[in-house]
Amino acid sequence: xxxxxxxxxxxPALRRIRAAAMCACxxxxxxxxxxxxALTAEQQHRLEAEGIVRRADDLMFRYTHNAGRRDAGWxxxxxxxxxxxxxxxxHKNEKLGLVITPRSRRYVQVRRDQDRVRISAGGGKSxxxxxxxxxxxxxxxxxxxxxxxxxxxx
Numbered sequence: 001x002x003x004x005x006x007x008x009x010x011x012p013a014l015r016r017i018r019a020a021a022m023c024a025c026x027x028x029x030x031x032x033x034x035x036x037x038a039l040t041a042e043q044q045h046r047l048e049a050e051g052i053v054r055r056a057d058d059l060m061f062r063y064t065h066n067a068g069r070r071d072a073g074w075x076x077x078x079x080x081x082x083x084x085x086x087x088x089x090x091h092k093n094e095k096l097g098l099v100i101t102p103r104s105r106r107y108v109q110v111r112r113d114q115d116r117v118r119i120s121a122g123g124g125k126s127x128x129x130x131x132x133x134x135x136x137x138x139x140x141x142x143x144x145x146x147x148x149x150x151x152x153x154x
Contacts, residue, residue, distance in 0.1 A: 034058070037080040038093040050084035053144050056135050061090065063097070064129045081132065083144050086151060088119070090130050098130055100145075104152045112142040119145060 037057030039047070057080040064074040079097055082089045090098040098121060100108055108121045115138045118131040134141040 034078055036078055036092045039091070040094045043094060047082055047084055047087070047089070050086050052082060052084050054083040054141060056081050059132050059134075062131045066125065066127060069125070083141070083148065086148060088145055088148050098128075100148055100152055102152050108149050108152065110142055110145045110149060112138050114138070117141050117145070
């Protein structure tokens with residue numbers, strides 16, 4: 001490019017701003033490809049032994065805490081979900097966000113709002129909900145999660 005080309009009229013400060021904006025766009029695009037389905041070998045083995053019924057990786061969850069309170073808040077979180085015959089796990093790789101097992105003592109309920117599935121857990125200051133749009137069959141996902149919750153409440 002010569003001195004009299006199209007970039008010659010752009011100031012060095014503007015070039016730096018443009019370069020920073022391009023870097024930010026690349027960083028955002030890289031974050032969109034983040035994978036969340038990896039588990040430790042022990043976690044994977046345990047879930048396979050329980051019998052995986054449904055699994056979806058890299059979904060966008062709406063996580064809500066303290067619902068109905070003044071300090072309530074929410075955020076979108078990319079995570080994965082696994083439903084077995086006896087447990088439900090929402091996780092980001094090996095980090096667990098919500099775990100429902102037969103040993104769970106928290107109040108838990110699941111409901112479907114059209115294509116969205118909402119799992120509510122706890123109450124009072126510890127209330128939280130995780131809602132997501134499954135890749136297919138929202139009614140089936142809801143029913144399978146409900147079966148796990150019933151088994152946990154026995």
